[in-house]
Amino acid sequence: MSKLKVAELFYSVQGEGRYMGVPSVFLRVFGCNFKCAGFGMPRGETSEEVEDIAQVVHLYNDYKQLPLVATGCDSYASWDPRFKHLSPMLSTDSIALQIMDILPHKGWEDEHLVITGGEPLLGWQRAYPDLLDHPKMAGLKEITFETNGTQRLSDDFKKYLFKWKNAVMGREITFSVSAKLPCSGEKWDDAILPNVVCEYEWFGTAYLKFVIATEEDRDYALKAASEYRAAGFNGHVYFMPVGGVESVYNLNAKSVALMAMKHGLRYSDRLQVPLFKNEWGT
Numbered sequence: 001m002s003k004l005k006v007a008e009l010f011y012s013v014q015g016e017g018r019y020m021g022v023p024s025v026f027l028r029v030f031g032c033n034f035k036c037a038g039f040g041m042p043r044g045e046t047s048e049e050v051e052d053i054a055q056v057v058h059l060y061n062d063y064k065q066l067p068l069v070a071t072g073c074d075s076y077a078s079w080d081p082r083f084k085h086l087s088p089m090l091s092t093d094s095i096a097l098q099i100m101d102i103l104p105h106k107g108w109e110d111e112h113l114v115i116t117g118g119e120p121l122l123g124w125q126r127a128y129p130d131l132l133d134h135p136k137m138a139g140l141k142e143i144t145f146e147t148n149g150t151q152r153l154s155d156d157f158k159k160y161l162f163k164w165k166n167a168v169m170g171r172e173i174t175f176s177v178s179a180k181l182p183c184s185g186e187k188w189d190d191a192i193l194p195n196v197v198c199e200y201e202w203f204g205t206a207y208l209k210f211v212i213a214t215e216e217d218r219d220y221a222l223k224a225a226s227e228y229r230a231a232g233f234n235g236h237v238y239f240m241p242v243g244g245v246e247s248v249y250n251l252n253a254k255s256v257a258l259m260a261m262k263h264g265l266r267y268s269d270r271l272q273v274p275l276f277k278n279e280w281g282t
């Protein structure tokens with residue numbers, strides 16, 4: 001039986017993208033290939049907020065006690081090795097049983113599964129088939145992988161996804177691709193990989209979700225979108241406001257919605273911020 005290193009497993013409302021408002025189980029796995037320390041910082045600077053938290057990491061013995069951050073990656077504890085002891089290795093059997101426990105009817109109805117991170121398409125691709133084939137997961141119809149769009153799917157996982165999707169009528173697979181712009185602090189050539197994302201479209205729906213704070217971000221997002229289109233990408237493009245905390249989100253949301261409208265693109269909210277203050281487990 002496979003195991004996954006699980007940062008968080010919780011039930012909430014999907015706050016972003018195509019499934020905004022849909023009751024969802026979130027499986028947040030540990031590990032990421034990026035750091036995104038530039039979010040919320042002046043260009044060229046990196047956030048130090050997590051450094052202060054890491055200094056006193058011994059004070060926290062539960063993921064939910066960790067402070068939220070206004071700059072850098074808002075899910076820092078899902079990949080920073082200094083917090084990895086807060087993410088247990090769980091068998092797929094244990095994960096499936098815990099999912100049943102948190103679902104309101106103790107089985108799948110209209111809820112969808114979000115596999116997020118960190119970056120969920122790193123090494124864990126080999127473990128998902130065991131989880132999704134678990135008898136308790138048979139009623140699941142819709143899955144979203146929330147990815148940064150840099151990881152190719154392995155041949156085995158591609159075969160598995162085709163099989164999973166076609167085994168039951170109405171099943172859907174979605175790749176919600178939050179491609180990282182320069183405001184994240186990551187390099188363009190590492191982050192904008194159109195050929196990788198185009199391949200996701202073979203297995204279901206893929207869309208791009210750009211986090212925007214400024215007009216410079218908007219311009220980079222439009223440049224990236226045209227690179228994806230040139231490579232053959234057909235999916236929707238969303239603009240989403242930066243803001244893991246409400247004060248930052250409130251400053252940005254309306255202007256980002258207006259930017260999206262102006263360019264005929266979709267706007268994605270981050271419902272978890274106004275609804276739940278983006279606390280862990282939401």
Ligand code: SF4
Pocket residue numbers: 032033034035036073074075076079117118119148
């Ligand atoms: S890709 Fe996502 S999880 Fe990874 S560091 Fe960036 S924002 Fe955080």
